[in-house]
Structures are given as C-alpha cells and as structure tokens.
Amino acid sequence: MTDQFADLTYKLEMFGISLLIVLICVSLGVGLLYVAFLLWKYRNREKRSLSYVLLQIAVPRENEIKIDAAEQMFASLYGLYNKKWWAFLQPQDHIAFEIVARREDIRFYVSVPKNLMDLVEKQIHGAYPGADIKEVEEYSIFSKEGKVAFVPLVLKYSNYFPIRTYKDLPTDSLSSITSVLAKMQEGEGAVIQILIQPANDRWRMNGHSFISKIKKDEANPEKANFKVDQKTLESINQKVQKTGFNTVVRIVVTSATKEQAEMHLKNILASFDQFSSDNNEFREIRFFLKYVFMIDFIYRYFPVVNIPFYKQSSVLNSDELATLFHLPNKTVETPHIFWLNAKRAPAPMLIPESGLFLGLSKYRGVERPIYIGDDDRRRHMYVIGKTGTGKSQLLEELVMQDINAGKGVAVIDPHGDLITGIMSRMPVSRAE
Incomplete structure (x- = not known):
C-alpha cells in the first residue's frame, strides 16, 4: 500500500513538473510571437518618423482667442482615430505638439505625418483663424559641449482621474510655463514635447465602472465607507464625457553644465505643479537608458507598449490637453515669445496668369x-x-x-x- 501511494505521488509530481514545463514553453512561445508581431508592426517606424513635417505656429500679439478654442481643436483631432477592425495591424497615427525655448526665443510647433498636414492645418486655423502656419526645417537645441537633463511624465493615478484644467486655474497656465522657459541663456535650450494619439474607449469604460462600483457600495450599508466623495465622482464623470488621447509628455533641457540643466528642468517641473488636483497629478518616470530616451525624443516615437507597472503614456481628455498646450493670447505677457508681426493674406483673384x-x-x-x-x-x-x-x-x-x-x-x-x-x-x- 505504501509503495502504491509513493508511486502515485511520484506520478503526480512528474505530471505537475511536465505541466509546468509545458506552461513555461507555451508562455515563452506566446511571448516570442508577440515580440515578433510588434517587430513586424513597427518595421517602418523610423521611415515613417522621417516622413513627418514640422510646422511652426505663430499668432499676433493682440490675439484674443481663449483656451477653449484649443479644446475644440483637440476634440476635432480625435477624428484621426482608426476604427477599422484591422487597425491593430498598423500603428495608430500620432501628432507632436512642442514648445521650444532658446535664448530670447519661445516658439510653438506641431509635427504631423505628411498625409495629415492639410487636415491638421485646417483644424488649427479653425481654432485660431489668425494663426500663421508654415513648414520649417527641424530645429536643434543641442550642442557638442552641452549637458542634457530630461524627464518623461505620466499621470500618477488611474487615467480616469482628472488633473486641474484651465477651467479651474485662476490664470493662464501658459504664463507659468513660458516664464520659466524665458530664462534660457546663450547655449541653453528646452523643449516640452507632447505626443497625442486617439485612445480607445477602455479608459472611459473603466471610469464608468469605477463610478458604478462606488455608488453600488455606498448603497450597501455593509460596504459603504464614503472614502470617495461626490465631488470626485462628478469630476471623473466630467472627464470621461470628453474625447481621450493617449499622451506622452517629455521635457528635455540642455545647458553648459549638468547642474544648470538640472536646475532649469526642476523649474519647468515646478510649473507643472499647477496641474495637480485632489484626484491626480503628474509624476516622473525613471528612465535609465538615456540613449533610448533621446532616440524616442528626437524621432518623436510613441511608446510601443504601455505596461501597468511601467507606464509610459497616460490618457488626457481634450480639456486637459488644451490646458497643457494652447497658443498664447494677449493676457500672456511673457517676454521672448515669437509673435506674428504681419498677417498672411491670400493672393488676389485678378492677377496675371503669365509673365x-x-x-x-x-x-x-x-x-x-x-x-x-x-x-x-x-x-x-x-x-x-x-x-x-x-x-x-x-x-x-x-x-x-x-x-x-x-x-x-x-x-x-x-x-x-x-x-x-x-x-x-x-x-x-x-x-x-
């Protein structure tokens, strides 16, 4: 009897080991297939990045257009979302909005795929009719002797928790950001890079599920603890009502010394504190491979994967994006902003067609x-x-x-x- 029990135990152990080996092999196989799929999906990543067009945007100093115009602009850009069933086989288009500062010079740029340039220009002109948009050469803030400080930012908590928007701020958020950028000296530069890509509805569904769970728990006397107040639920509900974008925020600073670059970076990060709410805020990501980060920044790459324990992107809605990036109006009195001194006009109709x-x-x-x-x-x-x-x-x-x-x-x-x-x-x- 003892021998039979020992034999049965041995067989069970061998079966468990075999099953474990099979599971490990299957997991490795699935993992390798997924990696192979990603390599195939992003095989033209560099080529596509090099086909992007850089547009410089400038508005007149007397511009009176408010921030909500930018909210409408971002909302309209959600139309870029590819809803076809085979969309997972190709990368989703993304757009880069950038604020670039050098000595006595602050400019606004947008980088778009060549095939989307006309569409994006029309959306910007729809929000800012007086804006001048022109295609320019790539800029560079780097020098051979310069030292670089950088940091990527993501939301600290779940994507459906909102940050403070322009509706909650007493002054234009751009004033604080550009005031820091205006302090760049000779040989220094800074870039705030914001990549956006239309997001699917998963984050919105998670937000609705969270609200439903809290309300359901509060209705049950045994589970009710009222840790989440009504104001928080309302703010979540307001965020998920707007269109959402997968968003990558990168900040890069260059200066003559590492200490000076770090100081400028710290000041820029301090200007982002204004976006912190009771529900959410930006946090820094530790990026150990500087070379990889700089490649992603220069080529404006969107992260290939976004795993929960190492989040590289967040979901911001159109209100939040407009708070982060919009064109300045006359209330922004920061020096060194590149303003449009003369408006462009269309060519008159009655002009010679030869000569x-x-x-x-x-x-x-x-x-x-x-x-x-x-x-x-x-x-x-x-x-x-x-x-x-x-x-x-x-x-x-x-x-x-x-x-x-x-x-x-x-x-x-x-x-x-x-x-x-x-x-x-x-x-x-x-x-x-």
Whole structure:
C-alpha cells in the first residue's frame, strides 16, 4: 500500500513538473510571437518618423482667442482615430505638439505625418483663424559641449482621474510655463514635447465602472465607507464625457553644465505643479537608458507598449490637453515669445496668369504662382528689404528669366555682385 501511494505521488509530481514545463514553453512561445508581431508592426517606424513635417505656429500679439478654442481643436483631432477592425495591424497615427525655448526665443510647433498636414492645418486655423502656419526645417537645441537633463511624465493615478484644467486655474497656465522657459541663456535650450494619439474607449469604460462600483457600495450599508466623495465622482464623470488621447509628455533641457540643466528642468517641473488636483497629478518616470530616451525624443516615437507597472503614456481628455498646450493670447505677457508681426493674406483673384514669375503664394495649404505682366513692368517697381534678405537674388532671378526668354535686358549695378552672378549663369545662346 505504501509503495502504491509513493508511486502515485511520484506520478503526480512528474505530471505537475511536465505541466509546468509545458506552461513555461507555451508562455515563452506566446511571448516570442508577440515580440515578433510588434517587430513586424513597427518595421517602418523610423521611415515613417522621417516622413513627418514640422510646422511652426505663430499668432499676433493682440490675439484674443481663449483656451477653449484649443479644446475644440483637440476634440476635432480625435477624428484621426482608426476604427477599422484591422487597425491593430498598423500603428495608430500620432501628432507632436512642442514648445521650444532658446535664448530670447519661445516658439510653438506641431509635427504631423505628411498625409495629415492639410487636415491638421485646417483644424488649427479653425481654432485660431489668425494663426500663421508654415513648414520649417527641424530645429536643434543641442550642442557638442552641452549637458542634457530630461524627464518623461505620466499621470500618477488611474487615467480616469482628472488633473486641474484651465477651467479651474485662476490664470493662464501658459504664463507659468513660458516664464520659466524665458530664462534660457546663450547655449541653453528646452523643449516640452507632447505626443497625442486617439485612445480607445477602455479608459472611459473603466471610469464608468469605477463610478458604478462606488455608488453600488455606498448603497450597501455593509460596504459603504464614503472614502470617495461626490465631488470626485462628478469630476471623473466630467472627464470621461470628453474625447481621450493617449499622451506622452517629455521635457528635455540642455545647458553648459549638468547642474544648470538640472536646475532649469526642476523649474519647468515646478510649473507643472499647477496641474495637480485632489484626484491626480503628474509624476516622473525613471528612465535609465538615456540613449533610448533621446532616440524616442528626437524621432518623436510613441511608446510601443504601455505596461501597468511601467507606464509610459497616460490618457488626457481634450480639456486637459488644451490646458497643457494652447497658443498664447494677449493676457500672456511673457517676454521672448515669437509673435506674428504681419498677417498672411491670400493672393488676389485678378492677377496675371503669365509673365515674369515672382514666386509662389502659399496660404492655408493652397499654392498659387504669382506673375507680373509686361504692362505692369513698364511702371516703377521697388524691391525693399534689409541687407541679406535676398533682394539681389530676386533681381538676378528676374533678369535670368528675361535672358532665357530671349528678351533684351539692361542691368545697372553699382557694386558688381549682381552682374557677376548674372554673368556666371549666362547661357551659351546669349553669350554674344
């Protein structure tokens, strides 16, 4: 009997070990398949990042548009969400909003996929009709000798718990942030990078489930403890009523010394304290691999995975995003903000469609060639601008058009540089 019991125990132990080995192998297999799927899904990650377009946004100093316009802008951008059933097979589009500060210069940028540029421009113009949006080259705040301090931020508690928004703040949140950024000195720079991506409804469902559970517990005398007050439930309910975005917040500072960079970073983080509410706030993430973080920052990569014990993104609704990023109005008196000094206007309808080509008119995504007719050229024309703005280059291009068209041209140049440029481009057919 004892031998039979020992034999049965041995068989059970071997079965348990075999089952454990099978479970481990299956888990490893599933894990490897998931990693392989992610590698395939994001195989064109770098190529797609390099196809993004950087747009600079500027508004007039007398801008009176309030922050709620930005809330409407973000809400409309939720339309980028890909709801097709096969959407999980490809990365969801994301957009980067950035505030960039250098010495005596604070600018606002948005980086978008090339195919979404027109759509995003229209949404921004819808919120800020007087804004000037133009495509620019990539900026850089880094230098070879500079030291870098950085930190990513996420919400401290569950995504459905709200932070303070512009509706709760006594002053424009941008005033505090830009006041810190305005202190950059020569060789220093700072970037607040906010990546957004339309979120699915899971966070909203979790919020509704939390509210339902609390109300159900409070209705039961045995479970009621009233640890969550009615005000908190109302604030959660208000947040989940708005569209939500997976959001990544990164702050990067560069300076001549590590201590100075850390000090600027600490001051910027202090300006984010204004967003702390009784329910939620931002917290720092410890990012041990600086190289990986800087690659993600420079390429504006959105995190591939977002695991609960190492959260890299949060869900913010349109109100919260508008509080974090919006264009300044006249109430923001911070120095060194890049304001729009002259508004752009569309080209008039009644202009020549042929003649001497002056350039392209670009207005809100519409390009139109601008010509000056022969009759207009018989009148006086002045080219006015500061030194180095391209007056001579423009005249040279106009002269070369006439030369290439076989027309007679007379050029009087008191300095000789313009003549030298023209002669170096003289076609063989007109050399004599």
